[in-house]
Amino acid sequence: MNDGKRQSDLPDVDEKHLLDLLHHNSDWVWEVDAQGRYTWVSGVVHDLLGYEPGYVIGRTPFDFMPPGEAERVAGAFGEIVSQQRAFSGLVNRNMRADGQIVVLETSGIPLFNDRGELTGYRGIDRNISNLGERVLQLETIYDTTPVALCMLDLDGRLVMSNKAMNGLLNISPEEAAGSLLGHLMPDVWQQFQDDFFLVESGVIIPGREIIWRDRCFDTQPVALYNASNRVVGLSVTWVDITARREAEQKLASANQVLQQYAQRDHLTGLYNRRYMDERLMNEINQAVEDGFPLSVCLADIDYFKRYNDNYGHQSGDNCLRAVAKALVSSRRRPEDNVSRYGGEEFLVILPRTDQAQALAEAERLRENINALMLPHVASPTHYLTISIGVATLYACESLSPDTPLHMIASGLIHQADTALYAAKNRGRNQVVAMPENAS
Incomplete structure (x- = not known):
């Protein structure tokens, strides 16, 4: 220990005191098995969801979510389990016993047996209802807007991408996470690399038209900064202007014909x-x-x-x-x-x-x-x-x-x-x- 004391010199923390800490914490502590069923929950679940711990045991987190939310979170959690990785900041809506909605932020770590097999997860839920509903609304808007949106880090990785962007790239959300734009769109990534140079030079990043798979997009990149005011990435909007360009070309052709008739x-x-x-x-x-x-x-x-x-x-x-x-x-x-x-x-x-x-x-x-x-x-x-x-x-x-x-x-x-x-x-x-x- 940092204070120089040996483990044997420290006072024993009895089980009752430990359980008292878990059951009266502001966060809900839980464990689930490999199938996602609760095997242990702290008493805080009653404060958050209005259910006694005994009622929750054997059920899954998705049993306490509205149907659409359950499908969304189950998909995200399924990907986490398939990778057997820790996770944090998974925002989800839950329905209390009284019918009210509570927004939780979930984090967890994987549990393994002696043979290295995944046996479940241990984690916590924190009530963020005051902020969480707003976050979920913004995430929904971001993900469902018809305009393609993405965030790139300095290496060109897709930090975030909405459904329209994944459709533009013709990849699944799972394939999009962490993908390198340089692999997906080599020529386009070169242009965004130039944008990072412009930002560092103090020049405003210009919008540009990009042709991708016979479609024309008006792209608008915006620099992202961290707390130290250093550039950490780009937020890019992709507006499909193919129909507009085709209409403009038709109009230009029509004007050319009219001009010829006039001359x-x-x-x-x-x-x-x-x-x-x-x-x-x-x-x-x-x-x-x-x-x-x-x-x-x-x-x-x-x-x-x-x-x-x-x-x-x-x-x-x-x-x-x-x-x-x-x-x-x-x-x-x-x-x-x-x-x-x-x-x-x-x-x-x-x-x-x-x-x-x-x-x-x-x-x-x-x-x-x-x-x-x-x-x-x-x-x-x-x-x-x-x-x-x-x-x-x-x-x-x-x-x-x-x-x-x-x-x-x-x-x-x-x-x-x-x-x-x-x-x-x-x-x-x-x-x-x-x-x-x-x-």
């Missing part, structure tokens, strides 16, 4: 005039900033009304599609934009292109349409042709900085339209640029 001409598939107006102003702004010329070609199908009158509107639509396809396939560069300006007119925007280059490009477009050799009996050439007007904006031109872009664009289109009108007056199937003396 595209439904007949030819080319960009429409609305999009062309925005694109042209952007190109003008870029041309002015970079100091490069910008050209536009306004093309019109010759004698198109006659074509419709002779072949019908369905053939007229097919003709527009054929011309649109030919103009797009004739582009030299991806940035050269082709749009349907309206009716049988098409606009081609040529960035970084001077008038001479634009005239050459327009002539090539005209020749490619001629090469289609689409029959047009009402045309002097007896096949489909186009006329093109070209206009060029030079950055060196005196443009007032206060001039709105839409006015500059309007002026450029007006010049191209004037050139197109001149091409029509000169016999069609040709290219004209305005101003004709530009260099």
